[in-house]
Structures are given as structure tokens and as C-alpha cells.
Amino acid sequence: MKKRVRKTPGKIRMLKAKFKRKHGYSLDLENPRTLSEKIQWIKLNGNIKRFSKYVDKFRVRNYVKEKIGEQYLIPLFGVYDNVNQIEWGKLPNSFAMKTTHGATWNLIVKDKTRINRVSAKRKLRRWLRLRYYTITGESNYRNIKPRIVIEKFIKDPTGDLKDYKFFCFHGEPKFIQVDGGRFSNHKRDFYDLDWNNIPVRLKYKHFQEPVTKPSRLNEMLTIARKLSADFAFVRVDLYYTNEQIYFGEITFTPANGFKPFRPRYYDELFGQFLDISKYI
Structure with missing residues (x-):
């Protein structure tokens, strides 16, 4: 489905040049296929200013309280x-x-x-x-x-507080990004909903050992569904430590759409789940 991009030619040229430099392939704004392309399209055409209250680190607390309860708030x-x-x-x-x-x-x-x-x-x-x-x-x-x-300040007994990031499309989580070693030796892995490791790299190196599946993963998935239900695409970030789940943040444009997936196949796979016509 072709959509008209509504920004100035100069801005589009700069965006395309940066995208090509970061990803190694040309940005197609008329027929975006990868998630990274669709994020760029959303930034230009999606009227995402209306999402400000959800990315505001203070105001989002009210949304979380209404949707899932304040027990999940730090x-x-x-x-x-x-x-x-x-x-x-x-x-x-x-x-x-x-x-x-x-x-x-x-x-x-x-x-x-x-x-x-x-x-x-x-x-x-x-x-x-x-x-x-x-x-x-x-x-x-x-x-x-x-x-x-x-x-x-929340911490994990292991000394490595992991961040579980749920990629949700039209209210349904599809992939889980796990980050650890944020302030020392940053590691990152991806899992499907059955906790099978996905062989994709997004900037950081993989964990040396598989990340243990959270015992309350099903509850975390339910939380992700509730917090993402009102949006076409959002990443819901949660912490899990001492058997407690905490809300981290909501992100509509992860990494600003400029971190390359390796291999690129997964950029296309993630992108297949997002219908950008929902932003019109």
C-alpha cells in the first residue's frame, strides 16, 4: 500500500542518507517493508505527537496504574x-x-x-x-x-538487572528483547514467546549463556498485551527481579529506527506484523 510522505524534500533526502549509512540498504518510504523502514514512515506520517503522555516518564505512570495497577510501578x-x-x-x-x-x-x-x-x-x-x-x-x-x-533503585541479587522488552504489534507481543550488563558489558538477546532464542543481533553482543526464562513470563506477556492494546506498534519494557515485575517504559520508535538487525531478514520479519495504515 503506497502512502504519500508529507515532509520537505530536503528532510527526506537527509533521512534517506542517514538510513542508508546506518542500515546499508535504501529507505523505501512508499512501500516500507522492514520494521526500521516503517518506523521512519511512522515518524513522518504517523502523528505520533499524540503519544507524548505515554513516553513522558512521569505521566505514563497514570496510564500504567489504570491499565494494570500501581503494584507494577517502581x-x-x-x-x-x-x-x-x-x-x-x-x-x-x-x-x-x-x-x-x-x-x-x-x-x-x-x-x-x-x-x-x-x-x-x-x-x-x-x-x-x-x-x-x-x-x-x-x-x-x-x-x-x-x-x-x-x-x-531496583536491583537483582545476581548483580545484573535485566530489562525485558516486548515488541507488540496491534496489541499482541511477538518478540522479546532481553538486555543485561547495561552499565558494564552490555549484552542483548531475542526470544520468541515460547522462550526459544532467536538468532538475531541488534547492536550488542549476545549473552554467553542463555538467559533463564522468567518464572512469571506469562504474567509479563499479559501485562504487555494490556499496555499495548491501544496501539498499532509499541515496545513495552519490564523489569523482573526478586519475583517482582516492574514497569520500565513504553517506546513507539525503538532506537529511532536506526539500529540495524543482523541478519536483515529479521528486520523484514518484525516489519511483517505492523500495518502502518492504522496510523492514518
Whole structure:
């Protein structure tokens, strides 16, 4: 199904050049087939500004509470409009800080007595000044008030808190991405819903040993279905530690559509499940 792309020729040329550089094949916006191509098409034509409240790291908590219950939310210590509002003395010894309006802008504080507060404040102020959507072109980050969220620091007894990312198409999870070693030696693997390993690589190297199937995987799949039910495509991220499931985030444009699948076959396979006409 051909769809007309509604952006300026200059912007399209730049997008196509970047896509070719990242993926090694030409971006087809008239008949997108791979998931990466369809993400680019969605960014241009999908009116994803309306999804801002779901990628807002604070506002999304209300959506999660309504859909699956607040027991899956990481405990919140506070939300702040600026760094000066943070009462460091009242915070526990460990916590996680993140901004509401972007991705990867996080600070993990394992021991606040050892943190350089001047450096941390400087970094937070810089993030609050930036506008993530102008950097990446993902308009779903556009209508978000920049704030700082501070949550409980959750950890795994193994020392490696894994992140389970469910690729959901039209309300149904199809693939599971598992990330570990996020702050040391990042590893990533993919599994199907029966926990069979899928031989695809997306940027990071594979785990040396197979990841153990979560004992509450079926519950995690149910959560992913409920949180993705209202969307054509979304990645639902969950944590699982100490037999507890926690919501991580919702992502509509994973990796901005620029991380290549190896082999490319899986980019096409993932893309087959997404009907972009649902964005019209």
C-alpha cells in the first residue's frame, strides 16, 4: 500500500542518507517493508505527537496504574521541575534519577554519600535544557514538560538487572528483547514467546549463556498485551527481579529506527506484523 510522505524534500533526502549509512540498504518510504523502514514512515506520517503522555516518564505512570495497577510501578520518591527543588537529604542512600522528556538521560545513584552533586546537578540541568525531539526527530517526545523523576533503585541479587522488552504489534507481543550488563558489558538477546532464542543481533553482543526464562513470563506477556492494546506498534519494557515485575517504559520508535538487525531478514520479519495504515 503506497502512502504519500508529507515532509520537505530536503528532510527526506537527509533521512534517506542517514538510513542508508546506518542500515546499508535504501529507505523505501512508499512501500516500507522492514520494521526500521516503517518506523521512519511512522515518524513522518504517523502523528505520533499524540503519544507524548505515554513516553513522558512521569505521566505514563497514570496510564500504567489504570491499565494494570500501581503494584507494577517502581516506587516514586519525587518529581521536580528543576534541580534546586531536590531535597537530597531526604532521599534514601540509593535511587534512580531520570528526565521525563527523553531517553538515556538517567543517573543511577547507588551510594549518595559518594556522588559528586555538583557534577550530577550540572548534568541534570543540561538535560532539562535540551529538547530530545529536536535531536532525534521523534515528535512523540515533543509535548513533554522537562522534569526530573526520582524512583527507587531496583536491583537483582545476581548483580545484573535485566530489562525485558516486548515488541507488540496491534496489541499482541511477538518478540522479546532481553538486555543485561547495561552499565558494564552490555549484552542483548531475542526470544520468541515460547522462550526459544532467536538468532538475531541488534547492536550488542549476545549473552554467553542463555538467559533463564522468567518464572512469571506469562504474567509479563499479559501485562504487555494490556499496555499495548491501544496501539498499532509499541515496545513495552519490564523489569523482573526478586519475583517482582516492574514497569520500565513504553517506546513507539525503538532506537529511532536506526539500529540495524543482523541478519536483515529479521528486520523484514518484525516489519511483517505492523500495518502502518492504522496510523492514518
